[in-house]
Amino acid sequence: MQQQLSTDGESLLFELKMADIMANLKTFQPEYEEGTSETLLRLGSRAKGLAVNGCAHAVFFCKLLKATRQKEESCKEVPLYSLEPESKSNQSLKIGIIGGGHIGKQLGRALLELSGISGYYIQISTRRPETLLEFQMLGVDCYYNNRQLVSWADVVFLCCLPSHLPHICLEIQDAIKEHCIIYSLVTAIPLPRLMQLLPSKAILRPQYTFTDDDPIDIWVTNRTVVEALKNPAVLQVTCPCSCTGGIIVNMKWLAAVFYAALNSYSWQRLSYAKTLLLLNQVCFPENFVPASAEQPFLLAENFINQAFASSLSPDDTFPWFDLTTVQLKKSPFSQLLATSTLLQDNIALFYYNMMTENLGESMPDTSGIPLSAVLLKPPKALSDGIDGSYMGDVEQASSTDSEET
Structure with a gap:
C-alpha cells in the first residue's frame, strides 16, 4: 500500500466509500495520533484527497465551460433573478448528476457552493430522490429518470456504482444530445470500456496517480470536501499542473x-x-x-x-x-x-x-x-x-x- 497506485488510483468509488465509512471511526480522525497505523492514516488521506481532487477538477471544468457561454449570453436580454425554466437562456450550462450517493452528494455540494451555477441549472437522478431534501431546497430538481436527465443536460456526471454503470449506459445511450459531455467519476471503468458502453465521443474521465511522498495533513485538515476547497492551500495542490499534493491528474x-x-x-x-x-x-x-x-x-x-x-x-x-x-x-x-x-x-x-x-x-x-x-x-x-x-x-x-x- 506504500507503493504507487495505478493511474486510476485503484477505484475512486471504493476510496470515497471508505472515506465515508471512516468518517465515524475515531482512529481515522486527525486528532487520533497515538497508536495509529501510518498505513491506515495514509489510506484515509488518499481517500479524502481523491474526493477533493475529483470535485475540484469537476468544478473547474464546469466553470470553464460556463465561461465559454457567458460571453455570448451577455449580449442577450435575460430577466435578472428569474428562476422559472422558461426564462432560462439557451446558453446556460445545464448540469446533470446520475447518482445521489456519497460521490454525487459531494459533487453536488461543491458545484452549488463553488461553481457559481444556480441550483436551477442542476438536476440529480437517483433511486432515492427523497434523501436529497437539502438540494431540493436550493432549487435542484431531484428525481429518478436517467433518460430525462440526459436529454436535458449539457454535462452529465456519472457518480454511480461500477456494477450499475452498464445498465445505466444502455438506458441513456440513445438519449444523449450531440453536444452533451459525459464526465465519469467511476474510475473502476476505464475510458476504452466507457467508449464501448456509450456511443459518444465526448467522454471525460480523469485518471489519478499517487506519488510516493504524498502528504497526509493537507487532505485531512478539513472535515468536508467543500471546506477543503475553500482553503487556498488545498486549492493550490489540487491544481492539474501541480504535483505537490501527492495526487496527479493525467495531463x-x-x-x-x-x-x-x-x-x-x-x-x-x-x-x-x-x-x-x-x-x-x-x-x-x-x-x-x-x-x-x-x-x-x-x-x-x-x-x-x-x-x-x-x-x-x-x-x-x-x-x-x-x-x-x-x-x-x-x-x-x-x-x-x-x-x-x-x-x-x-x-x-x-x-x-x-x-x-x-x-x-x-x-x-x-x-x-x-x-x-x-x-x-x-x-x-x-x-x-x-x-x-x-x-x-x-x-x-x-x-x-x-x-x-
Missing part, C-alpha cells in the same frame, strides 16, 4: 478540458478566430490585450496541426474534437502542455483565480514572464511530428483504442 485530461471549451464555441457557431479571442480573454484576462487580437496567446496550431490550421478561412469554425481520442493519444495541445512549464504556470494561475473568484482570494503571478513568450512562438516540437498525424489518430480512434469485452 491529457487537462488538454481534453480545453478541447471541450473549443467544442462549446463551435456549437455556438463561432469562427475559430472569434473562438481563440474569447478563450484567451477567459483564460488570461490580466495579460490579454484586445489590441493584440491578431496575435492571441493561444493560436490555432496549438490545437490542430499547422497544415490544417493554415487552410482555415476566417469564418471557419474549429473541427469538432473527439474528446476521448484527446485523452488516449497525443494532441498538439497535450504536447505543448508537456513541453512548456511557462504555459503550465499560467494555467495554474488561471485555475487558482477561477476557483477562488467567489472566495475573495487571489494568488500573485510569480512567473514574471509574459505568456506570449512561449505561445506566440510555439516550440519547434509542436510543429514537428504533427503533420497530419493527429487528424489520422482521430480517424483511427474507434478501431485502435477499443478494449476487448
